[in-house]
Amino acid sequence: MEDKSKSIISSNSYAMSSGDGPNSYAQNSLFQREIIEAAKVIIDEEITNKLDIQKLSLATSEPFQIADLGCSCGPNTILATRNIVEAVELKFQTQGLISPEFQVFFNDQVSNDFNSLFASLPAGIKYYAAGVPGSFHDRLFPKASLHFVFSSCTLNWLSNVPKGVLDRTGPAWNKGRIHYTGAPKEVFEAYSDQFAMDMDSFLQARVKELAPGGLMALVIPAVPDVASHS
16 A cells, blocks of 8 residues: 555645536636647547557456546536547547447546536446546556546646745745736746646656556646746
8 A cells, every 4th residue: 555644735625616506617617628629639639549459458348447637527527538438439440349348537626526527427428437536646546547547727736835935934925826927936936846746746646557558638728938937
């Protein structure tokens, strides 16, 4: 068993607004949906060209396992996983192979509204669905168990507020504000350092969980490098 005492995750973890009311994530995530739609062509192409079915060596009864990390509770994750399943099905068919069964793992914070997510799953989906609560900055799945990992508009969320921006006596003190364009260089560096640590933790976990021959698609919002820092 791994030593969980070394976890970097803050106890103050927040999920997106639940339900389907006017202030919910489900009703206020059109931008994220458009990103998923725009990424579909690229993901389809990568699955067609780079998913190594032979190297995956799926047993006859073994499902193709997909994880959406940071799925939230709205319709976007349903769209994303449907796109992935259809692309993988097409890959198998073009190689003259019978498509496997599919298992999709929906992951988000423990406080995520999984009830709304599962209640919104359409009838006739082509996969078995399961929820996996927990932070994706830690291990979530057994070794080499995933064949496709997806995450969109989630890795921009940090595991912790950088300590430097909370230190009133330090150069990175940001007066209680989050990072913004034009922030002092020390603030930018504090957030950049935290992001680098989080990405390292995320990738170290996924390299253990992703099966040989599998793929991972990450969609990460960002700002141009030309953004100024005073």
